[in-house]
Amino acid sequence: MSKIKITFPDGNQKEFDRDITGKQIAEGISKGLAKEALAVEVNGEVWDLSRPIRQDATFKILKWSDDGGKDAYWHSSAHLMAEAVETLYPGAKFGIGPSIETGFYYDLDLGDHNLTKDDLQKIEEKMNELANRDVPYVREEKKWEDAVEYFKAKGDQYKLELLDEFKGQTISFYHQGNFTDLCRGPHLPSTGKIKAMKLLSVAGAYWRGNEKNKMMQRIYGVTFPTKKELDEYLFRLEEAKRRDHRKLGAELELFLLTPKVGSGLPLWLPKGTIIRESLIEFLRDEQRKRGYQSVVTPHIANLELYKTSGHYPYYKDSQFPPIQLENGEAFLLKPMNCPHHHQIYSFKPRSYRDLPIRLAEFGTVYRYEQSGEMNGLTRVRGFTQDDAHIYCAHDQLKAEIKATIELTQLVFKTFGMDVKIRLSYRDDKNTEKYGGEAGFWEQAQREIREVADEIKLDYFIALGEASFYGPKIDFMVKDALNRTWQLGTVQVDYVMPERFQLEYIGQDGQRHRPVIIHRAPFGSLERFIGILIEHFAGEFPLWLAPIQVAVLPISDVFMEYAREVYEALKDSGVRVEIDDRNEKVGYKIRDWETKKVPFMLVVGEKEKVGGLVSVRQHKKGDQGTVKREEFQTRILDIIKTRALTV
């Protein structure tokens, strides 16, 4: 029998008989490893443990701790769930059932039957039963015609549709127990590996993600090798719900969403406004240092302006309908600030000496989001962008892109937020979604990528995510429920300068087109604050905390001293409150703790006599006594430096 050479992750090489399986290699290393192995990676591809290896290969055993291992685990779990569904609901048809970041889903067509929570319970029980049988997942390869025949007999049009794309190819199937599925694999060795399972939710999902197609029912679930891990995961889910900005926003009195004003139109309460204005002040400072000029533009504009920009009628459906005047004029609630800023740019001739011109505005825009899309502060119909447009000569472009990325990164660093950077390119297969000439697009995409490489950004590229006038560098952040949102953005635009005929006079005395950078480090204040609330779980750093200090006299007797402490802090600019309620100090502490106020100052006899305050920090408890003045100096410093931790 011929031999093959296997290279292990540590670089070691070893010869094996041809057709050896991953499982056999694992068993050769140790029994424990063989037991833990879920799949193997062969030449960078994830394979079943039982699949014979026919040639020299790099080789890695995948366990639960490996992404590839989890992937096989959850994908196999989806098949197990499908088997349970088919057992309980004969005739069920299946769409796709992949693993996802955490867990898996399967899209189902059960005819008229709508799945309920009780159904999920039943399916879960059946899955447990099937897993306990511990039957193997078996791979089988069929000719395309035989595969089609199989699903024709079964009457599953979804799988037939999927097969259309693989015409003429060999098709792999997987069986476990009585269930057979069209599947590329890989899978676990057997169902018994799946120990703890939970079906989380059922929701509609369009077949193949197209809203013109039939809506299927999608069950989301998650499985783990032990009950303990499942319980921990479910506990974390509950914890995450406690961070939900919609819940904290009401509890901490930050903002209000009420149908009386309108869906997706948040009202900022006094405490939330403090956070919002602190953020604005922070960014204004940074922008002033970087040569930005502030401008202000109105909330509506002549419809013609948006015809020039191209936003109308292409985005007609996502705008509030125009306001029609009797004289035939029409106005649009502004969906974006750019066209206004372009008018400011072009109100007078510009020289190359003036460039770059950086126009900044906290501009509120209105977009008609679909009704099912609204989500707390993260998806709204009226929001304020920390918008700016940089008009520059082409030879200034890269430096300006760098500077805007640097500013955006400073923003996220200031809050300690974890961002993923996405280069959003256009989809060349769908060019009618985008304006401008192909050449401009290639140039702009190349340029942002070059800058990203030069400053060694860790990015990924996403096709089809560009805006209609140019590619973007997007700063993506996750919310408490693990959903990804775009916050900051930097966009390069060659299209609008053409549409608006923007010019400057160059050193050569000739007219030139500037390039525009659109950028918004926060993205929108609403979305940013929504994420920020969840990021800090409502426990804001001192400089953002709506109430920074609460003074708690132990009883009425010390009210006068408490007022002195309170007034002094207030005069120095600290956001401080005094709790003069007729309550015991334990009650007051509990109350201010639940309000997540960073500092409490307990004052009684001892403090009054010594000119002291007893400092109690949120969640950290009693920090001992200090001189009043000392506390004041310290807290002002923490606020000024915008420190994250104290």
Next chain:
RNA sequence: GCUGAAGUAGCUCAGUGGUAGAGCAGCGGUUUCGUAAACCGCAGGUCGUGGGUUCAACUCCCACCUUCAGCUCCA
């Protein structure tokens, strides 16, 4: 927009066709208190909205609104 679920006091939640309840918060009083809940009392509701069935509807039926989860969309 689509599929499904939900909506009872400011908040969290009970209430399966027969007079709407609790805890917390709020208000009034008593207590003057040392690091996460003192005590007593009072008030608080068009049961999301509008129709219908019924002697009688928070409860059953229909429509709409809003919220939630997911899908689609996101300049």
